[in-house]
Amino acid sequence: MSTQEQVTGFGLDVQHKATKDYCTGNGLRLVRIFSDEGQSGGNGLDARVGLAGALAVVERGEVAGIIVARMDRLARDLLLQETLMARMRQAGAEVISVSEPDMDSDDPTRVLVRQILGSIAQYERALIRGRMMAGKAVKVAQGGYGGGRPPFGWRAEGKDLIPEPREQEAIRLVRQLADEGLSTRQIAARLEEAGHRPKVGEHWSSIQVLRIIRRMELLRRSGAPFAPGNTRR
Numbered sequence: 001m002s003t004q005e006q007v008t009g010f011g012l013d014v015q016h017k018a019t020k021d022y023c024t025g026n027g028l029r030l031v032r033i034f035s036d037e038g039q040s041g042g043n044g045l046d047a048r049v050g051l052a053g054a055l056a057v058v059e060r061g062e063v064a065g066i067i068v069a070r071m072d073r074l075a076r077d078l079l080l081q082e083t084l085m086a087r088m089r090q091a092g093a094e095v096i097s098v099s100e101p102d103m104d105s106d107d108p109t110r111v112l113v114r115q116i117l118g119s120i121a122q123y124e125r126a127l128i129r130g131r132m133m134a135g136k137a138v139k140v141a142q143g144g145y146g147g148g149r150p151p152f153g154w155r156a157e158g159k160d161l162i163p164e165p166r167e168q169e170a171i172r173l174v175r176q177l178a179d180e181g182l183s184t185r186q187i188a189a190r191l192e193e194a195g196h197r198p199k200v201g202e203h204w205s206s207i208q209v210l211r212i213i214r215r216m217e218l219l220r221r222s223g224a225p226f227a228p229g230n231t232r233r
Helices: 003-007 012-025 049-059 078-090 108-141 165-179 184-193 206-222
Strands: 065-068 094-097 154-157 160-163
Touching (some): 012 065, 049 065, 049 078, 078 094, 165 184, 165 206
Parallel strands (some): 065 094
């Protein structure tokens, strides 16, 4: 309530009566009253101590909703109104306006704002997912563990990669034979002769050998045998 609004007859006492009467008439229990005396609904949230307190109570799950005499008591700006309402819905709370009972109506302007807010939220989620995927790709490119099936030579324990001794022996053999200039087909045959088995299938293929060689090259270029924070000995 701004000073001017008090003069024009929409002061705190009028608003208090409207909200109390609504609660009484609809069987609701009024838990607490928050107010921003001397503050316009157009002021920023940093100046709205009462509104901040009401939001805190909502997000702690102490109330089922907030009642206002008019929606412009929550905020004058429509975009801010819808943002606050979305924030309260996420907390499982309802916003009720005594003067405007159907706030979830098909009013074109409100629908447009909700769609814009929904698009922004979707965009933010896509950004977060993109960052996570990029981070995972960097770890994998450096020879680290990005989740899913562990590479040959390792087994997963939670978020850690643990060396598999027998498979590590096979990797050392692959490294030795590759340095000697043997082809992937020849290396696959030598692995079979030595009694090593791949993670998938009964017999080695050139593709499986090539994957091990490529991973070794990535590890060599990264300068570390495994990614910090994701694997351990």
